[in-house]
Amino acid sequence: MNGSVPIGRVVGVPLRMHWSVPLLVVLFAYGLGRQTLPVWTPGRSNAVYTFASVVGALLLMGSLLLHETAHAATARKRKISVEDVTLWALGGMTRMGRPQTAAAAFVVAVSGPLTSLLLGGAALGAGIGLHALLGWAVPAAVLVWLGWTNLFLAVFNLLPAAPLDGGRVLQALLWWRTGDRDRADRAASRSGQVMGVLLTAVGWISFVRGSSGGLWLVFLGLFIAFVAGAERQHAVLRTALRGVRVADAMSSPVATGADWQSVRQFIDEVAAESRHSALPLLDFDGRPSGVVHARALARIQDAQRDALRVRDVATPLAQCAVAAPDDLLGEALDELRPGTGLPVLVVDGGRLVGIVTAKDISRLVQRQTLRGGREPE
Numbered sequence: 001m002n003g004s005v006p007i008g009r010v011v012g013v014p015l016r017m018h019w020s021v022p023l024l025v026v027l028f029a030y031g032l033g034r035q036t037l038p039v040w041t042p043g044r045s046n047a048v049y050t051f052a053s054v055v056g057a058l059l060l061m062g063s064l065l066l067h068e069t070a071h072a073a074t075a076r077k078r079k080i081s082v083e084d085v086t087l088w089a090l091g092g093m094t095r096m097g098r099p100q101t102a103a104a105a106f107v108v109a110v111s112g113p114l115t116s117l118l119l120g121g122a123a124l125g126a127g128i129g130l131h132a133l134l135g136w137a138v139p140a141a142v143l144v145w146l147g148w149t150n151l152f153l154a155v156f157n158l159l160p161a162a163p164l165d166g167g168r169v170l171q172a173l174l175w176w177r178t179g180d181r182d183r184a185d186r187a188a189s190r191s192g193q194v195m196g197v198l199l200t201a202v203g204w205i206s207f208v209r210g211s212s213g214g215l216w217l218v219f220l221g222l223f224i225a226f227v228a229g230a231e232r233q234h235a236v237l238r239t240a241l242r243g244v245r246v247a248d249a250m251s252s253p254v255a256t257g258a259d260w261q262s263v264r265q266f267i268d269e270v271a272a273e274s275r276h277s278a279l280p281l282l283d284f285d286g287r288p289s290g291v292v293h294a295r296a297l298a299r300i301q302d303a304q305r306d307a308l309r310v311r312d313v314a315t316p317l318a319q320c321a322v323a324a325p326d327d328l329l330g331e332a333l334d335e336l337r338p339g340t341g342l343p344v345l346v347v348d349g350g351r352l353v354g355i356v357t358a359k360d361i362s363r364l365v366q367r368q369t370l371r372g373g374r375e376p377e
């Protein structure tokens with residue numbers, strides 16, 4: 001996610017934090033310290049409220065991290081690739097590959113809300129017990145607030161609307177019930193679009209009536225509607241590509257260059273003459289060794305272009321998407337690992353025979369639409 005920085009690793013995958021997280025901590029701490037705690041435990045000093053509210057806000061961020069960690073750990077256990085976990089203003093996000101079964105999709109989806117429910121119940125019980133046994137009102141109030149907040153987040157996340165966890169659960173159940181993954185994807189994303197619009201409307205009405213929290217609901221609703229719309233487009237795309245082979249979409253022949261060339265020589269002889277912005281590289285044996293993008297070449301200063309080899313700025317083959325000509329295009333796209341995008345290198349017998357770019361897919365979908373009638377709903 002743009003604007004995020006790496007801060008470590010969790011369950012073996014990179015952990016990132018968006019610049020909005022400190023702002024989120026401040027907002028939670030302000031609400032807890034200026035509104036909730038003075039009402040629940042009156043008569044304490046401002047220093048006590050400030051310290052307790054900061055601790056509570058940090059504990060909540062830790063809860064959000066555990067929620068996302070549960071998704072990542074469950075996905076890895078189910079052999080699903082996970083690129084990273086990112087904390088940001090609307091909670092967290094785990095970027096991962098697509099589950100290959102409905103059961104795996106269901107388990108990964110419910111793992112986060114179940115974790116939040118357990119954390120909420122534990123914090124609520126600890127807060128009540130702490131107050132009853134020791135009479136520590138402020139720490140108990142922080143734990144009770146943390147518990148109720150986690151329970152609310154768990155229930156909210158289970159709303160049946162993608163990209164919320166509840167939308168993923170709905171998606172998995174429909175996939176299991178119908179056996180049609182694309183249909184389930186479209187239904188869940190459509191539900192997300194409707195829910196996003198409703199949340200936006202409710203949030204705006206609340207904001208107009210004087211509730212500052214309504215603005216947060218507006219942003220959340222717009223985010224859900226936007227992501228759900230993008231997911232619906234992807235689902236429609238997969239439906240349109242059903243039964244289509246990689247060879248039907250690939251560009252061939254395609255301009256290639258030797259990976260041992262200097263950046264300047266490669267630009268002059270290959271990149272400047274090609275219609276593609278992503279160009280495959282070949283090794284000494286004529287086998288594909290990676291892909292170099294025009295934007296990566298453009299960032300290299302002129303003084304370095306003679307010294308650098310093009311393979312030094314390329315994406316190595318191990319990180320590229322590769323498919324055979326007879327593979328189903330939809331399956332090839334499904335197997336794209338997180339962080340591995342287009343183009344797909346089409347390899348037959350160890351030799352590059354073409355590539356599949358975003359433009360190739362768009363052109364193919366247009367042809368499919370013209371031949372097959374209207375777009376799937």
